[in-house]
Amino acid sequence: MKLTVIGGGGFRVPQIFAAISAGDAQLRVTELWLYDTSAERLDVIGNVLAQLVPALDRPPRVHTTTHLGDALDGADYVFSAIRIGGTAGRISDEHTALRLGVIGQETVGPGGLAYALRTVPHALRLAEQIAERAPGAWTINFTNPAGILTEAMRGVLGNRVVSICDTPIGLMRRAAGAVGQDPRDADFDYVGLNHLGWLRSLNVDGHDALPELLASDERLDGIEEARLFGFEWVRALGTIPNEYLFYYYQHREAMARLTGGEPTRGEYLDAQQSAFYRAAGETPERALELWDATRHERESSYMGESRPEDERYGRRAEDVEGGGYSEVALDLMTGLATGEASTMILGVGNDSRGSGELIVPQLSPEAVIEVPCTVDRDGVHPHRVAPLTGEMTGLMTTVKASEQLVLRALAEGSRELAWRAFANHPLVDSVAVARELVDAYCAATPEVGALLR
Structure with missing residues (x-):
C-alpha cells in the first residue's frame, strides 16, 4: 500500500x-x-x-x-x-x-x-x-x-x-474522559466548520452525560476548552466550543494578546523551525533528538495567546500528549482499507449523505462541514446531527458565506468578490478595512494580485 x-x-x-x-x-x-x-x-x-x-x-x-x-x-x-x-x-x-x-x-x-x-x-x-x-x-x-x-x-x-483536524476529536475525547468513558464507546453530536464548532451531546449508554459534565467544576477542569472559555460561558451555551472560537467569543482579549508586543505565532514558528532545520542539517546525526525537543516546545505553546497566563507557554501534559492529527489520519485510512468501522469527526460535503439530504439544511449542498462520520470499506458515512439553531446557525452561515465568496472570487478572478468575502466576515468590522486587506494581500502575493482583477 x-x-x-x-x-x-x-x-x-x-x-x-x-x-x-x-x-x-x-x-x-x-x-x-x-x-x-x-x-x-x-x-x-x-x-x-x-x-x-x-x-x-x-x-x-x-x-x-x-x-x-x-x-x-x-x-x-x-x-x-x-x-x-x-x-x-x-x-x-x-x-x-x-x-x-x-x-x-x-x-x-x-x-x-x-x-x-x-x-x-x-x-x-x-x-x-x-x-x-x-x-x-x-x-x-x-x-x-x-x-x-x-x-x-x-x-x-x-x-x-x-x-481532518485533531481539535474536534480531541475535544470529544477529553469530554469522554472527564465522565470516565472510553471515547470509543461514546456517541456524540458535534457540528461546525473547520476551527469553528461545538460538542453538543455526549451519550453514554443512551444517556446524555454532557449536562452533568457541565454542572461539575471538577470535571470541567479536566477539559482544556472549558478552562479556556470559562465554566460560566460553556454552561450558558450548554455546549463545549472548539478552542478556535476563542477568537470570536473573546475577540477583545485575543486582540490584546496579539498586539501585546510578543512575536506572532508565525514569527515564533519561523524562528523555531528555521533553527531546527538548520541545526539538523549541520548535525544530521542529531536530527531525531533535535526534532523531538522542538516538537514538545511547539505543542506546549500551541495557541498560547488564548490560554491563561500559567498555561500560555506550558500546556498541561494531558493536553499535549496524544495521537493528534496523525492518529486521525491513520484511523481514517484503516477504516477505508480494512472495513474496521471507526467513528471520527471529518470535513465532508453537506450533501455527502446522498439522496438529496443535507446534513445542515441552512447551508448549500457543496459546503464542507465538520460532523461525526463512520468510516468503513464502503467509504465515509456522515451522521445525522441535531438541528442547528440560534446563534450557532448565524455564525456558521456567515463564516461559510465568506469562505464561498473567496472561492467565487478566485474562480471568477474578481477582486470585488474578494472584498465582499472579507467585509462579510464577522471578525472584519469595516468594509473600508476589508478593501485595504484585499489590496494589501494582493500586493504581498503577486500571483493572487494577478488573479483578482
Missing part, C-alpha cells in the same frame, strides 16, 4: 511515520513517498525517520522526491499538508491584519481568507494531478484553511477527498 505525503519535508511528517509503523496498526503501509519542493527539508526529515526506525515495529520503505508525478503514481492515499508561501507568508498574513486592527490568525478571519487566496489555485492543480495519476486514491487534506481547500478540491475529486 502506497501513502504519499504532499509537503513531505514538513515538520510533523515523523508523527505520521510513527503512527503507520506501530506494531498494533491494522493498516499496513509498505511504501511512504514524501514529496516536497525543498530537497533540503526532505533530507532533514529523511534523517529523522531513519533514526526513528530502530524503535518502530513495521516501518515502511521511505522514498523522498521533488517530482510530484513520481510521488502520486499509483498512490492509494494522498495526504496533503502544504504551506504555500511558507512561514514568511503566514507572518505577512498576520501582520497585515494586525496593522489594520483586525485578528491576525492563520486560519480564522482575514488571515484564513488570505491563506485561501494564496493556496486554493495550488490545491486545485494538485487535485487535478491526483485525478490523473492516482484516480482511485483517497485524499486526506490537512492543508489550512482546511474547509475552504477541501471544498475547492471536491470540485475535482468529489467525495474521495475529506479534511
